[in-house]
Amino acid sequence: MALIVLPSSGPEVERILDDTFPLWHDGLTRAAYGRFWTAQMRTPWGTGHLDRVALQDGRHLVSSAKRYDLAYRVDGRIRRVLGIGAVFTPPAYRGRGAARQMLTQMLETAEAEGYEYAALFSEIAPRFYEQLDFVPVPMIDWRLEIDRKDGGPPAMLVRSGEDRDVPGIAEMQATRGATARLSIERSEDYIRYGLAKKRLLAGLGAPGGRAVEFLVSEEGHQPVAYLVCVVQDGTWTIEEAGDRDPSGARLGGMLQVMLSRHPGETPPVIRGWWPASLRPPQVRLCDPRQPDEIFMLRPLKDRSLPLPPLSADDIAYWHGDVF
Ligand SMILES: CC(C)(COP(=O)(O)OP(=O)(O)OC[C@H]1O[C@@H](n2cnc3c(N)ncnc32)[C@H](O)[C@@H]1OP(=O)(O)O)[C@@H](O)C(=O)NCCC(=O)NCCS
Incomplete structure (x- = not known):
């Protein structure tokens, strides 16, 4: 054969x-x-x-x-x-x-x-x-609890991600990946493929079923933090994320901004696989599960x-x- x-x-x-x-x-x-x-x-x-x-x-x-x-x-x-x-x-x-x-x-x-x-x-x-x-x-698949600030979300610019952000994202991922013993090497084309795949699945599916959020926070026209999240049935799955800041504080701020934009009464369940080196102070990892x-x-x-x-x-x- x-x-x-x-x-x-x-x-x-x-x-x-x-x-x-x-x-x-x-x-x-x-x-x-x-x-x-x-x-x-x-x-x-x-x-x-x-x-x-x-x-x-x-x-x-x-x-x-x-x-x-x-x-x-x-x-x-x-x-x-x-x-x-x-x-x-x-x-x-x-x-x-x-x-x-x-x-x-x-x-x-x-x-x-x-x-x-x-x-x-x-x-x-x-x-x-x-x-x-x-x-x-x-x-480990974690549930993320995000501190909701009493005074409202942090004043930071969070915009939709674009193709021009991809080189900066690849750099962020390479820096973070190098701190782990095992990580996947994410070339620019690989990152684009991942985004395209999620968008295709959302776009080809039933309307309103699944949505993809690609968000970036920038400073001096450079992305400094980003996340890609799939929203489905009240669950946000963080598909990938990054932050130039080692602590991940900007990413935590982005999640706070995202939550503040969330119009629903019931807060979403937020889940993700999460590298140990990334611990935004606004995020608590709980409810660990085996994927x-x-x-x-x-x-x-x-x-x-x-x-x-x-x-x-x-x-x-x-x-x-x-x-
Ligand atoms: C799993 C699958 C690919 C095996 O194909 P196959 O040609 O019958 O496999 P083989 O004849 O080489 O080996 C059979 C082994 O598969 C194992 N197997 C089949 N289905 C299984 C299942 N659901 N869970 C665990 N093992 C399974 C059998 O136990 C058998 O092992 P054994 O001979 O030691 O008992 C086939 O059952 C299939 O296509 N299943 C549906 C798709 C799927 O689940 N794919 C795996 C995705 S990770």
């Missing part, structure tokens, strides 16, 4: 989209689910860093997955990482080792191409991936590159970086 790279569109991909739609539609219609995939592939980052592979048995595709070409900073060194997503075997082919064989071939190919780690977010019990030497990495998706990592050259034991505090990984 051979591992093949699928074209970005065509009958094979349509079939996979038909099969995976009931599981991963995220509230989209089938047509919108297809457009969501095609549009991601057409972004400048997606074109060069994202594809779909399948295990072919004769004329049949017996398992398929998405591949992401990522870069992580692990203990100070940038490593090329194969991100694996949407592992799927059609029901008729399940239980015959198709997914395992496809994953094994994906890992071998990646190692031969110079990747140093493989990563995935498991939606199933991790045992299946542990058998392939993936190790769960601890992550639904289990982050798993596997060194590809297993003996020469042992996986360092990591605690949740060692990791700077935003919810928006889940794939």
